[in-house]
Amino acid sequence: METTDILLVDDNPDIRRLLHAMLGRGRQIAEAEDGTSALRLIRELRPRLVFMDVMMPGDLNGLQVLSKLREDPVLLTTPVVMVSARGQEEDLRNAVRHGADGYVVKPFGLKDLQPWVTKYLA
Amino acid sequence: MSAAVEKRSQFHHRQVLALLWMSALVLVAITWGHVYFLDSEGRAREFSVAERDLSNLTRLSQEHAVRTLRSADQVIRFVQSRYLELGNKLDLAALTRQGVIDLEIFNQVGIIDPKGIYVLANRPIEGRLDLSDREHFKVHVASDSGQLFVSKPVIGRATGKWSIQLSRRINKPDGSFGGVVVLSIDPTYFTEFYGELNLGPGGLTSLYGLDGVARMRRVGNLTEFGADASQSSLFRDLVRQQPAGAYTQRSVVDGVERLYYYRTAPQYALVAVAGLDTGYLLQNHRKAMQALYAQAALVTLLIGALVWGLSRYLVQLRSDANARRQSQLQLEERQQQLDAVFDISPDGFVSFDQSRCVKFVNPAFGQMTGLGKRALEGMSEQDFSALLAGLCLPTSHFTGLQAMRHTVQTEATEAVQVLELKDAGHRVLQVQLRLSGSGTVSQILHVRDITHETEVEALKSEFLATAAHELRTPMASIFGFSEVLMSQGVDEESEQEFLGIIHKQSKLMVDILNELLDLARIEARRGKDFKFERLCLQDLLADLIKAFQCPPGRALPNLEVPDAPIYLNADTGKLRQALLNVLSNAYKYSPDGGAVHILVELSAGATPGTEQVSVHVADHGMGMTPEQAQKVCTRFYRADTSGRVPGTGLGMAITKEIVEHHKGHISIISAPGEGTQVSVHLPVYAEAASLPA
Numbered sequence: 001m002e003t004t005d006i007l008l009v010d011d012n013p014d015i016r017r018l019l020h021a022m023l024g025r026g027r028q029i030a031e032a033e034d035g036t037s038a039l040r041l042i043r044e045l046r047p048r049l050v051f052m053d054v055m056m057p058g059d060l061n062g063l064q065v066l067s068k069l070r071e072d073p074v075l076l077t078t079p080v081v082m083v084s085a086r087g088q089e090e091d092l093r094n095a096v097r098h099g100a101d102g103y104v105v106k107p108f109g110l111k112d113l114q115p116w117v118t119k120y121l122a
Numbered sequence: 123m124s125a126a127v128e129k130r131s132q133f134h135h136r137q138v139l140a141l142l143w144m145s146a147l148v149l150v151a152i153t154w155g156h157v158y159f160l161d162s163e164g165r166a167r168e169f170s171v172a173e174r175d176l177s178n179l180t181r182l183s184q185e186h187a188v189r190t191l192r193s194a195d196q197v198i199r200f201v202q203s204r205y206l207e208l209g210n211k212l213d214l215a216a217l218t219r220q221g222v223i224d225l226e227i228f229n230q231v232g233i234i235d236p237k238g239i240y241v242l243a244n245r246p247i248e249g250r251l252d253l254s255d256r257e258h259f260k261v262h263v264a265s266d267s268g269q270l271f272v273s274k275p276v277i278g279r280a281t282g283k284w285s286i287q288l289s290r291r292i293n294k295p296d297g298s299f300g301g302v303v304v305l306s307i308d309p310t311y312f313t314e315f316y317g318e319l320n321l322g323p324g325g326l327t328s329l330y331g332l333d334g335v336a337r338m339r340r341v342g343n344l345t346e347f348g349a350d351a352s353q354s355s356l357f358r359d360l361v362r363q364q365p366a367g368a369y370t371q372r373s374v375v376d377g378v379e380r381l382y383y384y385r386t387a388p389q390y391a392l393v394a395v396a397g398l399d400t401g402y403l404l405q406n407h408r409k410a411m412q413a414l415y416a417q418a419a420l421v422t423l424l425i426g427a428l429v430w431g432l433s434r435y436l437v438q439l440r441s442d443a444n445a446r447r448q449s450q451l452q453l454e455e456r457q458q459q460l461d462a463v464f465d466i467s468p469d470g471f472v473s474f475d476q477s478r479c480v481k482f483v484n485p486a487f488g489q490m491t492g493l494g495k496r497a498l499e500g501m502s503e504q505d506f507s508a509l510l511a512g513l514c515l516p517t518s519h520f521t522g523l524q525a526m527r528h529t530v531q532t533e534a535t536e537a538v539q540v541l542e543l544k545d546a547g548h549r550v551l552q553v554q555l556r557l558s559g560s561g562t563v564s565q566i567l568h569v570r571d572i573t574h575e576t577e578v579e580a581l582k583s584e585f586l587a588t589a590a591h592e593l594r595t596p597m598a599s600i601f602g603f604s605e606v607l608m609s610q611g612v613d614e615e616s617e618q619e620f621l622g623i624i625h626k627q628s629k630l631m632v633d634i635l636n637e638l639l640d641l642a643r644i645e646a647r648r649g650k651d652f653k654f655e656r657l658c659l660q661d662l663l664a665d666l667i668k669a670f671q672c673p674p675g676r677a678l679p680n681l682e683v684p685d686a687p688i689y690l691n692a693d694t695g696k697l698r699q700a701l702l703n704v705l706s707n708a709y710k711y712s713p714d715g716g717a718v719h720i721l722v723e724l725s726a727g728a729t730p731g732t733e734q735v736s737v738h739v740a741d742h743g744m745g746m747t748p749e750q751a752q753k754v755c756t757r758f759y760r761a762d763t764s765g766r767v768p769g770t771g772l773g774m775a776i777t778k779e780i781v782e783h784h785k786g787h788i789s790i791i792s793a794p795g796e797g798t799q800v801s802v803h804l805p806v807y808a809e810a811a812s813l814p815a
Contacts, residue, residue, distance in 0.1 A: 012595065014623050018602040021612070021620065055591075085594035086587075106598035109605045 004030045005121055007047035009038040009065070010083065011056045015106075019051055019083075022110050023117065035060025039068060042075055049120040051104070051113070054084035054095065063098045070099035079120040083108070135440050139433050146429035150422045157411075157418040164407045169381055172403050173368045176383030176396045179319060179327075180366070184385040184394035186315060187329055190227065190307070191288065191390050195270045197223055197231065198290045198303045205233055205242070205292065205303065214244035229285065230278075230306040233292070234259050236299050253304075262291035262302050272390050274335045275309050275347035284309055284347045286337055309338045313345040324378050324399025332361060332391040341376065349375045356384055361393060370400065470551075470569030478503040478523075478564055490551060490571050491543070510541070510553075518542045526555040527565065540572070550576040588758045592634060592771065596627035630770070637772040641757070641779065644696075649783035652693040656807055659688040659722065659735060666701055667720075673709050679718040679739070688724065688735050689807035692784055700780040703773040704739045704800045710769060711761070711798060712743025724806070733806035740799040746792040754790055777802075 005027040008019045016031050023029065030045055032038040036059055038052065054062040062082055070076045081102035082095045092103050102116050200222065205212050214231055217223050223231050223244060232243035238254020240247055253259050258273040273287040285306040292300035316327035317340060328339040334352025339345065351357060354374045360367060366385040373380060380397035387394065464471060470487030474480055479502050483495045491513060498506065507522035514520050518541045526537035537555040542548070552570045603620040606612065612620065643651075660683050672678055690697070708718045721738040728734070746754070750761045755778040758771035774788075781788055786804035 014599045014627065015595075015602075017619075017623065018599060018606070021606045021610070021616070022602065025610070085591040085598070106594045107601035108598065109601065110609065 002028050004028050004041075004045040004047040005049065006030070006117075007032065007038070007041055007045065007050045007052075009033075009035075009050065009056070009062070010053035011058070012053070015053065015083075019113075022113060023051075027121075034058040035062070035065045038065050042069065042078060047078070049116065050078060050080040051083050051116075052080055054082050054086065054091070063095065066095070066098040066100055079116075081116045135436070139436060142429055142433055142436070146425050149425050153418050153421050153425075157414050160414060161407075161411050164411065165404060168403055168407050169370075172381050172398050173383060176368065176381065176398060177366075177385075179321075179396045180383045180385040180394045183316065183319075183327060183329070183396060184387055187312065187392060187394055188387050188390065190311070191270065191272065191387075191392075193224070194228060194288050194305050194307060195290070197228065198270065198288060198305050201231060201233070201305075202290060202292055202303045206295075206300075210242060212242060214242055218244040227307060227311050228305050229283075229308050230304075232304050234289075234302045234304055236263075236301045241301075256287070258287035258289040258304055259302050262289060263299055266291045266293060266297075270390060272331065272337065272392060274331060274333075275337055278306065309347055310345065312338045313340045316340050317343070317345075319396075321396065321398055322402040324380065324402050326373075326378075326380060326382075326395070326397035328395045328397075330357075330393050330395055332357070332386070332388075332393060336375075337392065339375070341378075351375050356382065356393070356395070360384070361386060373397070468571075470567075470571075472498070472506075472567040472569070473558075473563050474503065474565045474567075475562060476564050480506055481563070487569055490549065490569055492545065513541070513543050513545070515542045515544055520553075523555060523565070523567065526553075527557065530555060530557055540576075547573065549573045585757055589634075589638060592758050593631060596631045596634070599627040600624050600631070634770040634772065637770050637776060641772055641776050644776065644779045644783070652696055652783055654691050654693055656689055657692055657694055657697075659683075659690055659737070661687075662690075662692075662694065662698060663701070663720065663722070663737070666698055666705070670702070670705060676709060676715065677717065679705065679708070679720050681720045681722075683722040684724065688722070690735070690784075690804055691807045692804070693780075696780045697784065700777040701737065701739075701802065703777045704737075704802065707769075707773060707800065708739050708741040708743070708798070711745075712741040714743070716742030716797070727805055732808060735804055735806050737802045737804075738799055739801075740797060742797040745794045745796045745798050746790075747794055748792075751790045751792045751798075755788065 006019075006023055007030045008016050008023075009032045010016050010019070011033050013033070016033070020029055020031070030041055030047060032041050035056055038050075039060070041047075042050065052062045052065065056062055060068070062084075066080055066082070069078060069080065076099070079101045080099070081104060082100045083104045083106065084091060084095075085106045087105035095103050101120075104112050104116070201212070201214065201217070204217075212233075214223070214233075218225055218231070230243060230245060232247075233241055234253050235241045238252055238256075238259050240251035240253050256273075256276075258271055261267070261271050269290075271287075271289045273289070275284050275286050277283065278285045286309050287304050287306055289302045289304040291302060294300040312329055316338070319325075319327055321327065323342060326339070326341045329337045330339075330351065331337055334350060334354070334357040336347065336349040336351065338347060339349045351374050355369060355371055360369055361384070365388065366383070368381065368383045370379065370381050372378070379400045381400055381403055382395055382397040384393050384395045386392070464482070464484045467484060467486055470490050471482070471484045472480060472487055473482045479500055480498045483493075483498045485495075487493070488495055491510070493509065493513075498509075501509070503523050507520070507524065511520045511522065518539075520539060520541050526539065529535060529537040539553050541551045541553060543551065549571060550573045552572045554568045554570075556566050556568060558565055603624050607617065607620055663681060663683065667678055667681060670678065705718070705720075712718070719738075719740045721740070723736055723738070725734050725736065726732075746761050753759045754761065755774045757775040759774075760769060760771040778788055781802055781804070784804055786802060789801045789803065790798065791801075792798035
């Protein structure tokens with residue numbers, strides 16, 4: 001099995017398409033559209049980097065997934081960068097408190113994603 | 123104090139004053155009465171004593187006069203009998219020498235013959251003395267009175283001195299007039315005697331004839347003879363009424379007022395009178411009375427001054443009491459006014475006294491905090507702060523009143539804090555401490571219930587945050603994809619795809635912005651720009667459906683309406699917009715197809731006598747859970763965020779606003795996987811109904 005480089009988690013298909021377009025060239029990309037699938041795919045695929053939307057409907061939102069990841073000794077080292085339209089300082093802090101490794105605010109450009117990619121996929 | 127009590131007290135006050143003055147008057151009257159009594163009593167006493175003295179005196183003088191005249195009479199009788207015996211041979215001079223005739227008293231004795239010639243005397247007679255015209259002769263000529271005649275004092279022709287002639291008739295043996303024996307007495311004999319008597323200045327001793335002519339009158343050292351007092355009351359009345367007595371009169375002779383005592387000696391037709399000058403008589407009494415009157419005047423003045431001062435004081439007391447009562451009333455009235463304001467104020471107030479203990483707590487404060495007035499009154503500042511802090515959530519940092527006061531004093535800013543309470547209502551209170559400059563109040567805590575405001579603020583913030591958030595999401599696509607297109611080369615298919623997304627999301631943003639503006643406008647204008655008119659619901663729905671752009675492959679909605687036209691008071695454009703939203707949603711949320719059904723039915727309105735029309739729009743689409751159904755009309759709420767259903771999430775919010783401005787409401791029935799029915803209820807147009815406000 002090829003290593004999944006990046007897992008994209010967002011309930012919005014357009015955002016997933018965008019992230020794929022920006023980051024997908026030459027990389028192995030996986031996608032999930034809700035929290036539950038995200039967890040499953042992380043366990044299965046062990047991606048090297050996860051970009052996850054904070055606001056997701058359904059059982060688990062982004063932060064909840066994050067919490068669960070950090071509880072799992074196997075998965076807790078997975079780098080996860082949150083993506084969100086909310087850009088307040090307390091949103092950032094909240095994400096970090098839940099165990100996020102990074103935070104990107106929508107709308108974003110490639111330059112906003114690049115540092116994380118460089119850091120975790122070098 | 124009630125008016126009746128007030129009147130009574132006023133009356134009582136007047137009574138006291140009246141009593142005070144009356145007592146004063148009585149005292150003064152008594153004083154003067156007493157003095158007056160002493161005066162009259164004194165006078166009377168003086169007079170009675172004087173009268174007694176005068177009575178004794180006149181007794182003596184009368185007796186003296188009588189004795190003198192009796193002895194004179196004896197001499198005259200003796201001479202008379204000797205003359206009858208001896209005739210002209212009677213040697214009067216010898217008798218005088220012998221002492222038979224007392225020269226000390228009687229200065230001359232003689233006989234007047236029946237013709238009136240002075241024929242015999244104890245002194246040599248010079249010439250022929252015709253005394254026939256003298257009264258002491260004439261009176262005996264006609265008849266024999268058998269009495270001694272006492273003449274008025276005359277100045278003797280012979281001697282040139284005053285004398286009183288005493289005479290008796292000489293009866294011849296045949297009873298005819300034989301002449302007169304006359305004896306002269308020097309009236310100064312009496313005066314000298316009387317002169318010994320001390321009757322004080324103005325005191326009088328006199329011997330009057332009953333004819334009112336003074337035989338002798340002596341006042342002090344002044345002696346006169348022959349004064350006529352016949353006009354005095356003594357001679358006019360008294361002498362005839364009583365033989366002796368006292369009377370007071372202003373003398374007709376010298377005008378001096380005297381107390382007189384008189385005693386008559388009727389046998390000689392004389393009356394002895396003694397008088398005391400009343401002024402002299404009452405001298406001491408007057409002096410004493412002056413002193414007494416002066417005293418009385420002083421006492422009166424004193425009493426007057428005392429009572430006047432007292433009554434002034436009482437009046438002052440009363441006016442003070444009145445003033446006090448006035449200000450008491452004003453105070454009470456003011457208190458009532460303040461209490462009324464205090465009590466009904468929706469804001470809470472807690473006032474603290476000078477020792478920073480709770481003095482007053484108004485009802486509003488009690489309602490806001492649940493802390494009772496009784497529990498709080500008198501509580502110290504620290505305890506109060508602690509109690510208040512105890513009501514708050516841990517997140518509110520209530521610093522306490524002392525710290526608030528410190529803020530005001532040192533930083534000269536207002537000390538305002540916001541407290542979130544633990545209670546079920548999640549109330550939020552704004553407290554402000556104000557320091558007071560007045561004497562009895564040290565500080566006041568003002569409390570406002572800002573729960574609603576806070577909620578509204580929170581909602582607004584949330585809305586803004588949500589709006590911003592909603593806009594960011596399409597922006598992310600537009601920004602991101604346009605960047606990708608510019609930076610990377612993509613294949614044509616992807617290029618078209620990306621451009622499509624950009625376009626779609628741009629449109630979405632436009633829609634969101636438009637709807638946001640709509641919503642904002644509706645809210646801001648509060649429906650004032652709604653133009654209400656009478657319209658027919660069936661016509662509106664028919665137009666709506668006709669203009670509706672059905673999604674491809676879908677059928678127009680079924681319309682089931684009553685035959686009779688139903689009229690509404692509505693803004694056509696806005697109501698159409700609202701219904702259009704509902705209709706589009708019905709199609710949007712049944713993407714797999716299915717019929718959309720519109721049902722219109724009438725029912726009874728909320729108020730009796732009114733009707734209500736309901737427009738039910740039903741689909742057989744994805745439906746929602748009850749929780750989702752509840753939130754449908756909230757702004758930006760999207761039941762489906764999968765992206766399958768396009769939308770801003772604002773449509774139903776706008777619809778709700780519009781329907782509510784038409785005095786209607788929305789209800790939703792839905793089940794997941796089965797479909798949704800959205801119902802718009804509106805009041806039927808009543809002829810008499812006024813435009814909704």
